[in-house]
Amino acid sequence: xxxxxxxxxxxxxxxxxxxxxxxxxxxxxxxxxxxxxxxxxxxxxxxxxxxxxxxxxxxxxxxxxxxxxxxxxxxxxxxxxxxxxxxxxxxxxxxxxxxxxxxxxxxxxxxxxxxxxxxxxxxxxxxxxxxxxxxxxxxxxxxxxxxxxxxxxxxxxxxxxxxxxxxxxxxxxxxxxxxxxxxxxxxxxxxxxxxxxxxxxxxxxxxxxxxxxxxxxxxxxxxxxxxxxxxxxxxxxxxxxxxxxxxxxxxxxxxxxxxxxxxxxxxxxxxxxxxxxxxxxxxxxxxxxxxxxxxxxxxxxxxxxxxxxxxxxxxxxxxxxxxxxxxxxxxxxxxxxxxxxxxxxxxxxxxxxxxxxxxxxxxxxxxxxxxxxxxxxx
Ligand SMILES: Cc1cc2nc3c(=O)[nH]c(=O)nc-3n(C[C@H](O)[C@H](O)[C@H](O)COP(=O)(O)O)c2cc1C
Numbered sequence: 001x002x003x004x005x006x007x008x009x010x011x012x013x014x015x016x017x018x019x020x021x022x023x024x025x026x027x028x029x030x031x032x033x034x035x036x037x038x039x040x041x042x043x044x045x046x047x048x049x050x051x052x053x054x055x056x057x058x059x060x061x062x063x064x065x066x067x068x069x070x071x072x073x074x075x076x077x078x079x080x081x082x083x084x085x086x087x088x089x090x091x092x093x094x095x096x097x098x099x100x101x102x103x104x105x106x107x108x109x110x111x112x113x114x115x116x117x118x119x120x121x122x123x124x125x126x127x128x129x130x131x132x133x134x135x136x137x138x139x140x141x142x143x144x145x146x147x148x149x150x151x152x153x154x155x156x157x158x159x160x161x162x163x164x165x166x167x168x169x170x171x172x173x174x175x176x177x178x179x180x181x182x183x184x185x186x187x188x189x190x191x192x193x194x195x196x197x198x199x200x201x202x203x204x205x206x207x208x209x210x211x212x213x214x215x216x217x218x219x220x221x222x223x224x225x226x227x228x229x230x231x232x233x234x235x236x237x238x239x240x241x242x243x244x245x246x247x248x249x250x251x252x253x254x255x256x257x258x259x260x261x262x263x264x265x266x267x268x269x270x271x272x273x274x275x276x277x278x279x280x281x282x283x284x285x286x287x288x289x290x291x292x293x294x295x296x297x298x299x300x301x302x303x304x305x306x307x308x309x310x311x312x313x314x315x316x317x318x319x320x321x322x323x324x325x326x327x328x329x330x331x332x333x334x335x336x337x338x339x340x341x342x343x344x345x346x347x348x349x350x351x352x353x354x355x356x357x358x359x360x361x362x363x364x365x366x367x368x369x370x371x372x373x374x375x376x377x378x
Pocket of ligand 1: 018038039040066067068146147169190193194195196197225226227228246247248249250339340341342343344
């Protein structure tokens with residue numbers, strides 16, 4: 001494809017795939033796009049294992065790494081231990097979750113004693129993120145990205161030293177301008193349709209809004225995100241002026257994805273109306289599959305979800321237990337099970353290999369471009 005961004009990054013097709021699954025990352029990269037590994041849930045040791053595996057599979061083709069260091073969160077500066085943070089969770093929230101789980105027949109014994117990696121979000125603070133960055137930059141990455149805020153100085157410093165472009169996610173025009181002023185090279189502009197953390201404005205409105213604002217920053221490349229699961233949508237975004245597209249949801253129902261079988265089946269059956277934007281998982285708004293879990297946090301009398309990362313201390317253990325039980329066929333757990341996904345879930349109706357999703361994108365994109373060119377009476 002003729003594209004300045006592709007030339008700059010050494011890829012063939014400007015389709016970016018965010019995934020926590022190393023197989024998806026490697027497959028997309030090997031098919032000509034760029035896979036980007038979500039690293040926030042890793043320890044430095046597990047990230048090293050994943051990246052070594054990817055290096056081996058992609059043989060020098062470029063892939064990216066994504067961190068999540070928010071500008072705003074409880075105890076952002078650090079210095080607060082996991083147990084101190086845990087103590088800030090009001091008993092009312094834990095009781096509410098226990099009641100909800102019990103109503104669905106899920107045993108809650110020992111729930112709050114369970115430990116999980118990245119407890120209390122160390123990786124979301126600059127110190128923890130720096131440890132992951134050390135690992136990431138010891139590998140031949142082609143892109144480093146931050147979500148939920150202006151990338152931390154440690155990310156810029158390491159990236160500049162290695163000549164790696166810095167990306168940042170944004171769901172609002174004002175934030176996009178802040179990122180560009182800070183020196184971000186690639187803006188990932190995600191509309192409200194997106195899975196995971198998302199803003200309020202639709203992709204169709206947000207992309208031109210940000211592109212207009214970027215006239216003052218001509219060096220900045222813009223990737224459109226949110227709701228994109230097909231090549232024709234990619235063509236539409238590029239027709240608006242985007243340099244490429246960034247996707248997350250569409251990979252969750254691929255054969256390689258680590259999505260639990262229960263959630264994968266729910267996603268394949270879901271329509272575009274079956275997601276909800278809710279603070280019930282991380283404390284900030286994320287789009288997820290609607291379930292009695294998300295409903296419970298939106299009803300009258302429900303406790304207000306806690307600020308990040310405290311809500312995660314409540315939700316992670318509960319939903320991990322739900323996911324595990326759902327796989328044994330437990331009906332209540334199956335009903336409660338949910339995961340981040342965007343409105344594009346309505347377009348994800350059959351399990352496919354990752355590679356065939358990339359090839360479908362390419363074919364559908366080419367057909368859409370031809371269709372558009374055919375509308376000109378020249
Ligand atoms: C399961 C899931 C987890 C996500 N986790 C992260 C994350 O850790 N960091 C991040 O930058 N974006 C994350 N996102 C958002 C994606 O990077 C991307 O912006 C979004 O998926 C794009 O919209 P789409 O889901 O409609 O394709 C996540 C998205 C999903 C679906």
